[in-house]
Amino acid sequence: MSDTATGDERVKEMSGFRKALIRPELGGIVGTVAVFTFFLLFAADSGMFNAQGIMNWSTVSAQFMIIAVGACMLMIAGEFDLSVGSMIGFAGMSIAIFSVTLGWPVWMAILTTFALCISIGALNGYIVIKTGLPSFIVTLAALFILRGFTIFFPQTIERRTIIGGIDDAAEGDWLAPIFGGEIGQPIFVWLADLGLIDVFERGNRAGEPVIDGIPMLIVWAIALVIFGHIVLTRTRFGNWIFAAGGDAQAARYVGVPVNRVKILMFMFTAFCATVFATCQVMEFGSAGADRGVLKEFEAIIAVVIGGALLTGGYGSVVGAALGALIFGVVQQGLFFAGVESSLFRVFLGVILLFAVILNTYIRRIITGER
Amino acid sequence: MTSFLKTAAMTALVAAAPLLAAGQAAAEGERYVLVSHAPDSDSWWNTIRNALALAGEQMGVEVEYRNPPTGDIADMARIIEQATASGPDGIITTLADFDVLSGPIRAAVDSGVDVIIMNSGTPEQAAEVGALMYVGQPEYDAGLAAGQRAARDGVTSFLCVNHVISNPVVAERCQGFADGLGVDLGDSMIDSGTDPSEIQNRVLAYLNANPDTDAILTLGPTSADPTILALESNGMAGDIYFGTFDLGDNIVQAIRDGVIEWGIDQQPFLQAYLPVVVLTNYHRYGVLPGNNINSGPGFITADGLELVEEFAGEFR
Numbered sequence: 001m002s003d004t005a006t007g008d009e010r011v012k013e014m015s016g017f018r019k020a021l022i023r024p025e026l027g028g029i030v031g032t033v034a035v036f037t038f039f040l041l042f043a044a045d046s047g048m049f050n051a052q053g054i055m056n057w058s059t060v061s062a063q064f065m066i067i068a069v070g071a072c073m074l075m076i077a078g079e080f081d082l083s084v085g086s087m088i089g090f091a092g093m094s095i096a097i098f099s100v101t102l103g104w105p106v107w108m109a110i111l112t113t114f115a116l117c118i119s120i121g122a123l124n125g126y127i128v129i130k131t132g133l134p135s136f137i138v139t140l141a142a143l144f145i146l147r148g149f150t151i152f153f154p155q156t157i158e159r160r161t162i163i164g165g166i167d168d169a170a171e172g173d174w175l176a177p178i179f180g181g182e183i184g185q186p187i188f189v190w191l192a193d194l195g196l197i198d199v200f201e202r203g204n205r206a207g208e209p210v211i212d213g214i215p216m217l218i219v220w221a222i223a224l225v226i227f228g229h230i231v232l233t234r235t236r237f238g239n240w241i242f243a244a245g246g247d248a249q250a251a252r253y254v255g256v257p258v259n260r261v262k263i264l265m266f267m268f269t270a271f272c273a274t275v276f277a278t279c280q281v282m283e284f285g286s287a288g289a290d291r292g293v294l295k296e297f298e299a300i301i302a303v304v305i306g307g308a309l310l311t312g313g314y315g316s317v318v319g320a321a322l323g324a325l326i327f328g329v330v331q332q333g334l335f336f337a338g339v340e341s342s343l344f345r346v347f348l349g350v351i352l353l354f355a356v357i358l359n360t361y362i363r364r365i366i367t368g369e370r
Numbered sequence: 371m372t373s374f375l376k377t378a379a380m381t382a383l384v385a386a387a388p389l390l391a392a393g394q395a396a397a398e399g400e401r402y403v404l405v406s407h408a409p410d411s412d413s414w415w416n417t418i419r420n421a422l423a424l425a426g427e428q429m430g431v432e433v434e435y436r437n438p439p440t441g442d443i444a445d446m447a448r449i450i451e452q453a454t455a456s457g458p459d460g461i462i463t464t465l466a467d468f469d470v471l472s473g474p475i476r477a478a479v480d481s482g483v484d485v486i487i488m489n490s491g492t493p494e495q496a497a498e499v500g501a502l503m504y505v506g507q508p509e510y511d512a513g514l515a516a517g518q519r520a521a522r523d524g525v526t527s528f529l530c531v532n533h534v535i536s537n538p539v540v541a542e543r544c545q546g547f548a549d550g551l552g553v554d555l556g557d558s559m560i561d562s563g564t565d566p567s568e569i570q571n572r573v574l575a576y577l578n579a580n581p582d583t584d585a586i587l588t589l590g591p592t593s594a595d596p597t598i599l600a601l602e603s604n605g606m607a608g609d610i611y612f613g614t615f616d617l618g619d620n621i622v623q624a625i626r627d628g629v630i631e632w633g634i635d636q637q638p639f640l641q642a643y644l645p646v647v648v649l650t651n652y653h654r655y656g657v658l659p660g661n662n663i664n665s666g667p668g669f670i671t672a673d674g675l676e677l678v679e680e681f682a683g684e685f686r
Contacts, residue, residue: 048455050455052455056448151536151561160541161541162469164468167469202480206480285469285470286470288444288536290441290442290443293440293441294440294442342410
């Protein structure tokens with residue numbers, strides 16, 4: 001690497017080791033290896049690494065990934081969104097009300113919900129830009145407002161806070177399977193035939209593999225990570241995101257449309273939350289007013305574990321995805337390892353603290369502080 | 371880098387300590403996992419955990435308690451899937467939302483894990499997901515019985531303080547109570563949230579706005595305790611007709627003091643204890659009771675409080 005660097009005297013020479021250290025993904029990579037080693041040692045025979053177990057923590061990690069991608073890019077752009085969790089509940093309820101209560105076709109309910117939620121994201125961004133208030137406060141307000149509506153509407157219209165029957169409504173719909181469907185079923189049938197994964201022992205699905213297929217949730221997560229990574233590292237717009245978060249004023253001086261970038265990132269975060277909600281609603285067939293509680297913090301934790309700085313301007317989508325993987329594996333893995341469930345939050349806190357300490361250390365290397 | 375390695379080693383140590391402890395505590399024999407829908411903040415489930423531990427100890431089986439930390443039912447579905455993957459002999463779970471949980475529970479049953487539904491859900495739903503039985507208190511019927519009792523005592527209007535508005539099964543209690551009274555539920559049910567001071571203030575506000583309210587129904591200690599405080603502060607304690615679901619230290623004291631007329635005990639002890647006993651005997655000797663088990667309702671009044679008082683919050 002250092003050979004190519006000598007070609008340009010403006011580029012400071014750096015050792016490969018140091019280069020590896022200042023990659024934002026480093027914390028995530030080290031953490032992922034550590035977490036998997038840990039659970040392989042302590043929970044290897046608990047079913048965590050059989051087909052059902054792997055699918056379990058993969059699904060949970062994919063959930064975190066979807067919202068972490070949005071939260072990560074917004075955080076790099078220098079803003080927060082605390083309304084992600086409420087947005088998940090709101091979007092799910094919106095689909096349920098449009099499709100079940102109002103009887104709209106499910107594809108129309110989904111598209112309308114996406115339009116509605118992305119507009120709310122845009123409104124969040126617009127208020128932040130126009131008022132100059134910290135996004136922390138503005139989206140905190142959105143957290144309460146959206147959660148309130150999520151309880152109010154179904155309570156007023158249907159006299160209950162959980163609306164079911166969406167799976168019946170979604171029968172034969174063209175858009176619903178893109179969120180709630182599964183792919184790769186033949187592969188799992190084949191694996192089951194080879195005896196590599198278990199089959200159901202009884203019931204009307206006896207003989208079928210215990211895993212139907214890969215849920216679209218996981219496909220969405222991977223697609224969003226790839227999309228986010230390419231936008232962030234391979235496009236001009238990606239540079240604008242970093243610039244807007246690093247120093248907004250300086251970015252404006254060199255002609256970066258900071259306001260547009262930030263508002264677009266708020267919209268993207270809302271989009272990710274809506275993808276999460278739609279996948280959940282289509283999989284479970286019901287929407288509840290308490291869905292997504294505290295998910296905003298889980299998204300932020302995943303992003304921070306993944307190496308992004310809370311102050312903006314630094315981070316990576318791949319790192320956030322690894323953070324989500326770590327978070328998901330730890331959360332489900334603790335159950336597999338048989339840890340007392342009330343200690344769960346203790347572990348979460350320890351991991352978060354550890355990640356932040358590591359990130360601070362990395363920042364010192366970059367800025368050269370001692 | 372060395373400091374990082376040190377931190378990593380420290381974290382591993384800190385993380386490993388409880389794991390090792392958990393490993394040593396593991397009993398021989400069957401393993402049963404109880405999955406609840408309750409968030410960490412719900413103190414009522416402590417009784418369930420104690421009864422579960424006691425049953426595990428007495429039957430010589432390994433028991434585990436799992437719950438979604440925030441009470442998110444979708445997270446609970448993942449926990450049931452996780453429990454299934456860990457290959458236990460049986461799963462004891464609530465059925466708080468049929469749409470969300472029926473899939474994971476059916477998958478558990480189909481992969482050879484025996485399931486008993488406890489607490490939330492109905493006997494019909496339990497049968498539909500292929501569970502062995504349902505152990506719990508039919509919520510609507512309990513509310514109805516309470517409403518009929520209150521009607522006999524001359525109540526015509528009421529306030530239902532619902533601290534778990536997101537759980538439709540629990541809201542059935544309010545509906546049952548209204549039907550038992552023969553009145554329309556209307557706006558009698560308030561969403562109180564789970565924060566004690568918020569609950570207290572909302573109850574006060576409601577009673578200020580509706581001074582004619584005859585009775586108050588609370589749905590558990592979470593809403594009952596702050597309501598007791600609210601009534602003490604506005605001087606209505608002992609005056610207004612006050613009934614509650616479930617028991618707890620403060621509720622028992624309030625029954626003794628005459629603030630609360632009656633508490634409906636769904637006997638959570640039995641909901642956690644009996645499934646473990648039933649499953650163990652089923653797996654060891656192949657015997658299974660032929661019906662669902664109603665753990666409640668039992669009305670607890672100022673008479674016969676002694677045992678209740680002794681074990682309130684622990685086993686009662």
